[in-house]
Amino acid sequence: MKRVFADINLKPNLNDMERVRQMALKASELGYRLIALSIPASFQLSLAEKHIQKLREICKEKSVDITSRLNLEPKSSRELLQFLRKWRRKFEIIAVICESKAVARQAAKDHRVDLLNFPAIDFHRRFFDKAEAELASKSQASLEIEIKPLLTLKGPARIRLLSVLRREAAIAKDFNVPIVVSSGATNPLLMRKPLEMAALATLFDLDKSSALDAVSKNPLAIVNRNREKLNPRFIAPGIRLIRMGKNCQ
Amino acid sequence: MKMRRRYIALKIDSGEKFEQKEFFDALWNAVIRLFGEYGASKTGLALISYNMEEGFAIIRVAHIEVEKVRAAIASITEVAAKPVAIHVLAVSGTLKALHRKFGAAIRGN
Numbered sequence: 329m330k331r332v333f334a335d336i337n338l339k340p341n342l343n344d345m346e347r348v349r350q351m352a353l354k355a356s357e358l359g360y361r362l363i364a365l366s367i368p369a370s371f372q373l374s375l376a377e378k379h380i381q382k383l384r385e386i387c388k389e390k391s392v393d394i395t396s397r398l399n400l401e402p403k404s405s406r407e408l409l410q411f412l413r414k415w416r417r418k419f420e421i422i423a424v425i426c427e428s429k430a431v432a433r434q435a436a437k438d439h440r441v442d443l444l445n446f447p448a449i450d451f452h453r454r455f456f457d458k459a460e461a462e463l464a465s466k467s468q469a470s471l472e473i474e475i476k477p478l479l480t481l482k483g484p485a486r487i488r489l490l491s492v493l494r495r496e497a498a499i500a501k502d503f504n505v506p507i508v509v510s511s512g513a514t515n516p517l518l519m520r521k522p523l524e525m526a527a528l529a530t531l532f533d534l535d536k537s538s539a540l541d542a543v544s545k546n547p548l549a550i551v552n553r554n555r556e557k558l559n560p561r562f563i564a565p566g567i568r569l570i571r572m573g574k575n576c577q
Numbered sequence: 578m579k580m581r582r583r584y585i586a587l588k589i590d591s592g593e594k595f596e597q598k599e600f601f602d603a604l605w606n607a608v609i610r611l612f613g614e615y616g617a618s619k620t621g622l623a624l625i626s627y628n629m630e631e632g633f634a635i636i637r638v639a640h641i642e643v644e645k646v647r648a649a650i651a652s653i654t655e656v657a658a659k660p661v662a663i664h665v666l667a668v669s670g671t672l673k674a675l676h677r678k679f680g681a682a683i684r685g686n
Contacts, residue, residue: 358664479654482610517590517654517662524651524665527644531611536644 333522334362334547337510354516356390364397397421405434436463448477461503474512493532509542581640589632591661603656607649
C-alpha cells in the first residue's frame, strides 16, 4: 500500500499569510498529504484558527489535509497541567517543548500529550533518557525529532546533535516509543521531500523502514487517534456512539 | 567486479542560478562534511549533466550509497553562499530512463 506522508511541524511566521500559503503549497508539491502548522501557545489563537481555516480551503484543491497543532512551552509541570486542561480538546496535536526535567517527566506520563520535543541546541536540556522513555511508552507519547537543526548547524554542534539523536533514537526503539521526524521549517527552502527526511533520519541510525514510519505511519497514527477522540461520538477507546434513541437527550 | 551504479536526477530549488562548479563543490562538501573523505570516496559521485537555466542536474553514484548521497543532498542549504534546497526527482539504474523522463529539462527546452 502506498504510504501517506506527513509533516506535522511547519513553523512559518504566522503573521505572514503569504508565507504560510507558500509553505502549504510547497508541502503538497513535495508529496505530503498531511501537514500541521505549529502554533505557539503565546500566539493569538483566534487568529491561528482563521489561518488554519483559510489554509484548509487552499489545501483542499491540492488534496492536502491540515491538522491543528499547539506547541506548549510550560515553565513548570503545574503550568503544563493547566495548559492541557485548557487546550487539549481544541487541538488535534499537542506538543510539549520540554525546557526542564520536571516538565519532561510530567509530559511523558500524561496521556494527553502527543509529542515530546526537546531543545535542539542546548544538549543539557535534552531529557530523553530511559526513565523518560519508559513513561512515554506507557502514555503513547512520541519523541519528535526536528530536521531543521540538522540542516542549519555546522561542524562540532551538528556532530554533537547527531550523537545525541542517535542515543535518543536507540532508547526510543528499546522502549517502543514511536519517533516522529518533522521539518520544523520556517521557510520553503528548509522543507525536504519525505524520502529525503527519511534519509536524514538514517543518520541517527534509524533503519529505512523505521525512518519511513517516522514521516508517515507514526504522525498519521497520532492524528487519527486524536480525531477519533475529538469526535463528539467518541465515548472511550473502542467505544463510540452509533445511534441515539428518541429518549436520549 | 563491476560496480553497480545509480543515476539521480536533481532539481535545484532557488531563485538564483549557479555555475556547474559551484553546484558540484557544494555537493562534494555536503558529502564530505557528513561522511568524511573516506565515506565520500566510496560514493563514486560524478556529475553527468547540469543545466544551469533549468536548475537541473544528473549525478551518478554507487548503488549501495544512494541513501547516503540522498541524505547529503538533503543537508545542503546553500550554494555559493546563497540559500537553496536540492530535491531528488528520481533515481534510476540507467541514464536512458532519466533521459526519457527528463529529456526536456536536460536539454533545456
